[in-house]
Amino acid sequence: MTQIFSPVPGTFYTQSAPGEALFKQPGDAVTAGDVVGLVEVMKTFIEVKAETAGTFGAYLVEDGAAIGAGEPFAELKD
């Protein structure tokens, strides 16, 4: 099990815009470099990318929730 962390504090999103599909669904294949989450802070949206490949497990943080720097927001199954 690999976790993916937010590099910055802010507000976490599971999709690129309201109404869009989630970046990943449980069971989706993940390739290193895939965008798996979005964090908003200081009027900037930061795409967080997977650093390793795997199978998407689940989001650990709800869409629109506050997130801290270094907080895990998703799990990959190896």
Place this chain on the structure above:
Amino acid sequence: MSLKIMQPGLSTSIQDLGRPGYFHLGIPIGGAMDRFALRVANMLVGNPEGAAGLEVVFMGPVITFENDALVAVTGADLPPKVDGVVQPGWTAFEIKAGQTLSFDFLKSGARAYIAISGGIDTPPALGSRSTYPIGALGGLDGRNIQAGDVIPLGEVDMIEPGLHVPADLRRLPGNPAELRILPGLYWHRLTPAAQEGFFADDWAVALEADRMGYRFKGGKPLEFVEREQPFGAGADPSNIVDGCYSYGSVQVPGGLEPIVLHRDAVSGGGYFTLGAVISADMDLIGQLQPHTPVRFKKVDMEEALAARAARKKMLADVRAHLG
């Protein structure tokens, strides 16, 4: 003597203590948002306190050193690493030519200050190396640092590594953070209930929080004393005939979300300001992350001046500690 920026981080800028003296012309004072942290970082590496360093927000840069240097990281708890090995914060450590400085995830606070022996030696603009991106002034070409930048350093005789500032001589905001405010010229524009509510309510740092200003949300909307708006003021009750804004002044557009103006703020405009955060607490704002709970506390001028004296004493204590 120079640094090579491999990755810039989220919003990393060259800052010193700022360029006072031009605010009346609309050019902000600029400089480090947490001036105490920058001063201490410089002291740790043997620089003058006002030397230019890097202000890092939330996410650290990756920097390769072309020469041996002493480095200190203060302010936020953003653990520095030399070639992957974690170094203590608030402590001078050595980096050898060819080694890389990077950072772990932010643990607490919001802005870390990196001082490097010799200081950053970019050309000053209006007496300061501080970066003011909106005015394209200072720093490197008037902008935040980017990957590929080569940043010149001053020449210096390096002191010994290992100087350290203990936790009781540092300052980070509590949780909730408390910011002390001195009510100002337009305080009378609020109803007594709004005046009381502002200080009684629970606030939190909004996502719109940067070098220009910090926005807060979560408290009740402010009610204004009814009046016929004077000529030249907008129709909204939070509008005034344009006036001056000070560093630290608190405007509340529409009576909804207070904004505390910080180092890169505009110098005037048409919003009433209910008062100002006292100078002693401005450094703390630079260390607030989004969503941090905040309470505002009303103080008078005597308390504000006592707090300023206490801050000066703490700086003097650090100087004495470091000899």
